[in-house]
Amino acid sequence: MSKKSLILLVLLFPVLAFAENVEFPDVDGWQRDGDVKTYNRDNLFERIDGASEFYFSYAFEKLYVAEYKKGDAELTIEIYDQHDPVHAYGIYSMERPASADTKSIGLEGHYDDATLNFTTGKYYVKMNTYNVDDAGEALLMKVAQQMAPTLCKNPKLPAQYAAFPQENRVPHSQQYVSTNFMGLSMMGSAFRAKYTGSEGDFTLFIMHKKDKEAAAETMKKYQEFSQAETIGTKEGEYTINDPFNGTVYLLWKGNYLVGASGKVTSQEAFKLAEKAMNNLKPE
Template identity: 30%
Template sequence: MKVKLLFIVLLIFWEYAFSSIHLSKIEGWKTLDKPLSYNPQTLWEYIDGAADLFLSYGFEHLISQELEQDSIIVVLDIYDMGKPLNAFGIYSAERPSKAGRWSAGAEAVIIPPYQALMVKGQYYVKVNVSRGNLETEAAYALMQKVAQILPGTNNYPQEFTILPGKNRQPYSYSYTKENFSGLSELNSCISAEYQSGDYGSYTCFAVVGLEQEEMQSIWTTITSKWKKDTFAKTEVYYRKIPYKGYVGVIKKNGTILGITGIKDKTHLFEMLEQLK
């Protein structure tokens, strides 16, 4: 009985939260029919094969609305992922690696003429074309208009401030829930790509968003499986990833910070010392 009551309360909360998002106010687009709504128990009815991935990132609610402009019809899906980091995670998972990035919301990608993706705050937005072609300029304009009706700021999740700003490549942030860089011991990792004249290209990452016990469990696994060294009085744990180079981590103020994609072990140690 209590579980059922809790579900009803959550359903009412989700409906109230989405009631503040006025889809009819997207300038230049007309809504068709009533929007469809899905929760964690019914999401599989809409995206059966992908529902588990969304649920793993904390999915809470989805509203889906058809929009029409002239000869074009699109399906606008707005996923409430509960937290900005969760929203950025599912966006990172679905974002094509080679697609161009755009400054709508926190970030957007456009895959003309059929799809566009965006993340803003706790919301992940997908636009899929069901009739006609949505070219780049029109897709970007639509994403900007959707961003305007969504609550929150256009900032990246605050967790990314942990990562260094120097040499960071624009639009390179990601959040990986499990198995970062293919390593089962690295979960809940934010990351960004970097380019340095001295060290070439590499990736910085940090483990975030976990309780202290979970963080300690990851650290214990790393210290028991990875090699240990000391560089400039900094304790470093590292290993080699086939075809990717070295990955190494340090612990700073209780947070696990790391670098991967470095071919030379000494360079890895020097860079980890800079993170310290």
Template identity: 25%
Template sequence: MKRTLFISVLLIVSFQTIQGQGLFPELRGYKISDDYPVYTPDDLWNYINGAADAYLQLGFIDLNIREYVKGKNIIKAEIYRFGDDARAFGMYSMERSPRYKFINTGVQGYNEEGVVHFYKDCFYVKIMSHSLSAKVNSSMLDLATLISSRMGGSGEFPALLRLFPSEGLLENQETYLLESVLGHEFLRGAFRASYEVEGDRFDIYLFSREDPAEVAAMAASLAGDAWAADDEVFRYAFKDGFNGLLYMARQGGKLILISGLPLERSSLAERYITLMLGSH
């Protein structure tokens, strides 16, 4: 029985590895080099050093790499696989800037000098070259399109991000925060979106967990004596030593925080919280 289970696990891991490798297409005029190992959480540090921490915290699974060689020009393609599309987007969002030149590759990508990055489904793809020629950049864009076409997924942003209301949303500023959110060590792992509505600038933070107890613990630490664990939807506004006035709501495995709005704009905060919670 143990031997059968071991073989089954080995076959699953082997299939996943082959699946990642199968995302690399041929690229006209280039030869493919596969001299890199498949990196896993055990050895990602060997490739990207300290940057591995963020990837591991977001549930990194494996990294497949290929080089495309044409004379002196080398294009490197890295495909990072995560547990789901929200985690892949989280990593992608941490390394993008709203000032970048965005492209319609994957769900979203960008093309800057010497790089083409995009994400789709559970994959974050990074394509790069030391060559800054227009022809090489065009080949990088072609390669990105070919890789994206081999991936599954819906081509839409993660469902969690679609909880953020569209009204007033500042484009391409959604990001994922790993730790010490709003300056609190106990607040970890949140999506943040920025807004401007009727002259007011504010941020909305969304924490989502499969285990509601994790969210309840964060909410209780914030609310202190005001915390009511039995409330189906707990809402609370309070002055925070780090951030001034905060508006919060906790429902099940989700915690919403809004910062940047004064007390006289509490109705706006409540409206956005209600939109994110649905009918509650």
């Protein structure tokens, strides 16, 4: 097919509101207000000034925005490309209210006060309405259910989130902290979830390092920071007296560090860490 024929074919059969593999739907009774707007790392501040650095820390790549109108009513859809499912679910989880009534949209979503957010695949979608009856919940749910399969047909919870044992876990508490976990730069990123144990509430966390050597380096620096009398260099169980975070129990295997902090006994901590580690594949 010649270049001229290809151009003619595109003109005869236009694709509705697309940007790469991101498509915005037709919404019955609503009109698109202008073209789809796109943002990258160079101009994201124009859309979310003050919050762009937070999104960058979750591997932000692009943002696509479409706006709709129906008389005085407005509907806005934002689709954030966060590079991969780990980061997309991660930033969604950090912005999800603790009391959120989660819904089965894509991988997971929630509605709150004229806003519906959901995540699926590498995308984090934020939708909101203005001047719509009943805050537009029915409209947002319908459009979200229509969009989700076009972004990712079979979304799956990334392995690190799924590794947290279910017993005594606070529902929907899995999160991904992209940097400076526990306020310490040496720790890097970590997955975490809340639990209720015999002593009270505590946090179980998973640190996924690129290899065993990187995990060993983190362990070394953390022990030095905590002024341990001796620096352990072998895989196994560690009890760290962190001057900022209290007693931290850590299980090290391969490129994974699984630990617990808060109101938890060493027995509970290491038993749960072992269960989580068994759900992972240390290298």
